Amino acid sequence: MVISAALVILLSAFSGIESMINSLYTAYDQDITVSSREGKTFPQSQINWNQLKKVPGVFRTSQGLEEMVILRHEKSWINATIVGVEPEFLKMIELLKQDHLLLGQARIETQSNYNYGIIGAGLANKLALGSVQEEPENTIIYAPKSNMKLKFGKNPFHQSTFLIGGIFNYNKETNDQVILTNLKFTQDLLNKEAAISHIYIQTENASDNEQVKAELKDLLGDGFVVKTNSEKNELIYKTSKSEKLIVIAILFFIFLLASFNLVASITMLFIEKKDNLLVLQTLGLNERKVFAIFFYEGILISLLGLLLGLFLGTMVCWLQINFHLLTLPGSNLPFPMTISYQEIIFIALILFATSTFFSFLTAKYLIRNLK
Numbered sequence: 001m002v003i004s005a006a007l008v009i010l011l012s013a014f015s016g017i018e019s020m021i022n023s024l025y026t027a028y029d030q031d032i033t034v035s036s037r038e039g040k041t042f043p044q045s046q047i048n049w050n051q052l053k054k055v056p057g058v059f060r061t062s063q064g065l066e067e068m069v070i071l072r073h074e075k076s077w078i079n080a081t082i083v084g085v086e087p088e089f090l091k092m093i094e095l096l097k098q099d100h101l102l103l104g105q106a107r108i109e110t111q112s113n114y115n116y117g118i119i120g121a122g123l124a125n126k127l128a129l130g131s132v133q134e135e136p137e138n139t140i141i142y143a144p145k146s147n148m149k150l151k152f153g154k155n156p157f158h159q160s161t162f163l164i165g166g167i168f169n170y171n172k173e174t175n176d177q178v179i180l181t182n183l184k185f186t187q188d189l190l191n192k193e194a195a196i197s198h199i200y201i202q203t204e205n206a207s208d209n210e211q212v213k214a215e216l217k218d219l220l221g222d223g224f225v226v227k228t229n230s231e232k233n234e235l236i237y238k239t240s241k242s243e244k245l246i247v248i249a250i251l252f253f254i255f256l257l258a259s260f261n262l263v264a265s266i267t268m269l270f271i272e273k274k275d276n277l278l279v280l281q282t283l284g285l286n287e288r289k290v291f292a293i294f295f296y297e298g299i300l301i302s303l304l305g306l307l308l309g310l311f312l313g314t315m316v317c318w319l320q321i322n323f324h325l326l327t328l329p330g331s332n333l334p335f336p337m338t339i340s341y342q343e344i345i346f347i348a349l350i351l352f353a354t355s356t357f358f359s360f361l362t363a364k365y366l367i368r369n370l371k
Contacts, residue, residue: 003255004309004351005316010251011343012317014244016336021240024171027100028093029229031209034199034216037225041065041195051219057203057212062089064198065186070142070157071179073127080123081177082141084186085200092202095168104132104166108182115162115185122176124167136163141179143189160189255351259358266298266359270366277370291367298359306351310344 036042044063053061065084070077087108090096095106095118107116116136119129129137142157162181169175187193203212209228216226230237270277277290317337319325324334 001305001309001312003251003258004306004347005313006309007248007251007255007347007351008310008313008344009316010247011244011347012313012337012339013335014240014247015338015340015343018237018240018244019338020336021236025233025236026206026229028170028174029232030092030200031203031206031229032201032213032216033227033229033232034201034220035197035225035227037223040067041192041197042223044194044196046223047199047220052199052216055212055215055219057205057208057215058201059204060088060092060202062086062092062200063183063196064089064200065183065190065192065195066197067143067186067190069144069179071123071127072140072142073129073137076127078123078126080119080179082143082179082181082186082189084181084183086183089180089200092200093170100168100170102167102169104136104164106168107165108180110182110185115160115182116165117162117179117181118166118168119164119180120175120178121167121169122172123179124164126176129164129167132164132167136165139164141189145191158189158191160185252350255354259354262298262302262355262358263362265301266294266362267366269297270294274370281370287367287370290370291363294363294366295359298362299356302355302359303352306348306355310348314339314344 049061052058062085067082069080069082071080085108090106090108093100095101102121104118106118108118109116117139119127124132127139139162141160141162143160145156145158162185168180183196187195201212201216203209206229209230213226213228217224220226277285281290317339320335320337321339326335327333328335
């Protein structure tokens, strides 16, 4: 019962963590990202955009240009990654939702000779920005000049000013690195006219990502690298799944050790009833029926413990989901739990099969010692 409950609770916890990680990274990182196999950027004219948008499963697309830059606000200097995108990208990352837009407005357009951008919460904190809710903050951006021979006294940076009109919140990596701006402004800043570094693609159904990826690879050819979201964050997803498998393996090993309690229970029952069995044998009870008695007794014991464990484990998960009994360390966020009934059924089948196996071996061994 205890092991069954522990398995349900831990698997639900790992499923909850996996869902939380998935929501943190898939909210910003798009379903599919296309980049050049050689070099950081490639010409926009190299892509047949009409055919790209007609690929089955492609819902939205946005061109993007990324580069490392330096930001200065008053006395604060920090490194960041500028990401120039099209306005459609804001819909793709669902920035208009209050969960992601902390302060200000989601603006990346150029208006009245002012260029607007949106910054991650971590960068905003490092820059010591005031409240952008009332008025956009003026910030200076320095971008490296590419293909330039450095000379003494010559400025190695392109310099421009833009207004931070909003602060967003996704995962820590994005919050601490990314500034979203207009694609045209970024191209002008970097002196890379009509060049992009990525194509961001949102699919109609996330389950079709691999199929859409295959279609895109056929369309774009070998000169481009096409990656799904899970491939882009491969280490994170693999680590989460590996931890889950390790925990399952450890608990299953503990369950094997706990199964000796079942062996002991059946053995003690056999010793207690041995004299009665000898009397019943003289009255015509055969070994096959004696075996069935202790075999089914073991199954009933294990089945009762299994059902109670599954019920208790599910109830603990339900209480956490609905009443937030535990919070994540260092935050006020509830510890994530996701009840997967497929995993519960899987646990039940594995544990029941193991218990049945132990009951069978124990009953078989005891019948041999019956005289």
